[in-house]
Amino acid sequence: MNTLLLTGTIAPNSGISQIGYKSSSLDPQKRLKEYVQTLIFYITESEFDTFVFCENSNYPFPEEKKLLIDLANYYEKKIEFLQFEGNHQKTLEKGYGYGEGECIDYAFDHSELLQKTNSWYKITGRYIYENMNELLESSIDEDNLFFRWMWPLAYFCIATAFFKVSNTVYKKYLYNCKEELSLNSTIEAKYYSKLRNAKIDFGKLKVIPLRRESATTLATSRYHHLLLWLGGWNMGTQIGTVLDKLLYKRG
Numbered sequence: 001m002n003t004l005l006l007t008g009t010i011a012p013n014s015g016i017s018q019i020g021y022k023s024s025s026l027d028p029q030k031r032l033k034e035y036v037q038t039l040i041f042y043i044t045e046s047e048f049d050t051f052v053f054c055e056n057s058n059y060p061f062p063e064e065k066k067l068l069i070d071l072a073n074y075y076e077k078k079i080e081f082l083q084f085e086g087n088h089q090k091t092l093e094k095g096y097g098y099g100e101g102e103c104i105d106y107a108f109d110h111s112e113l114l115q116k117t118n119s120w121y122k123i124t125g126r127y128i129y130e131n132m133n134e135l136l137e138s139s140i141d142e143d144n145l146f147f148r149w150m151w152p153l154a155y156f157c158i159a160t161a162f163f164k165v166s167n168t169v170y171k172k173y174l175y176n177c178k179e180e181l182s183l184n185s186t187i188e189a190k191y192y193s194k195l196r197n198a199k200i201d202f203g204k205l206k207v208i209p210l211r212r213e214s215a216t217t218l219a220t221s222r223y224h225h226l227l228l229w230l231g232g233w234n235m236g237t238q239i240g241t242v243l244d245k246l247l248y249k250r251g
Contacts, residue, residue, distance in 0.1 A: 097187025
């Protein structure tokens with residue numbers, strides 16, 4: 001069973017822009033439309049058969065839910081909706097990553113579908129990865145898969161926009177780490193720190209996630225694919241491993 005968790009905030013708090021929250025739009029209707037489009041893409045175009053959409057602004061969208069449930073049923077797939085009111089004050093105090101971590105934790109606690117699988121994929125709710133089926137096929141034997149990068153030098157992170165994790169690893173190492181965040185400590189860096197210090201295998205990324213967004217993002221993703229084909233990506237990973245040993249700052 002391939003299970004996908006998508007997280008979202010349809011109606012962001014008005015103060016969210018104060019903590020570096022970047023978005024093309026804060027308009028709830030526009031954001032809802034984008035979330036629906038993303039779910040339609042994965043239901044109709046991907047090999048995922050189980051979906052969990054967790055939303056933390058408690059914004060009502062009954063008509064869209066019915067449409068998506070009917071669509072999932074047509075494709076003989078399952079979809080589960082979870083909604084709650086996130087802690088806006090803590091998000092302002094600890095950064096955007098708190099809201100993201102809170103959403104994932106809530107899904108982990110309340111989703112029946114996540115608990116029925118050993119591992120699951122997580123994607124930020126409005127991101128469409130064009131090559132998702134290729135990513136699925138290449139990671140089928142991985143219980144955990146995290147995309148690592150360094151930004152800036154010696155500031156080690158993993159991408160929380162896309163990863164695969166087992167229930168065991170999530171519960172033991174990543175669950176509730178949102179409480180350790182601050183405006184100077186991102187969720188990307190905290191996840192990296194937790195997994196690295198626990199010596200968890202990050203998995204081997206054999207395909208670079210190709211995200212549908214802007215021409216620049218597409219060009220950058222294709223450049224990463226070229227690096228992978230030439231062997232340059234693996235070389236970069238090896239260099240990153242050396243830098244990790246020399247420069248990594250424990251968080």
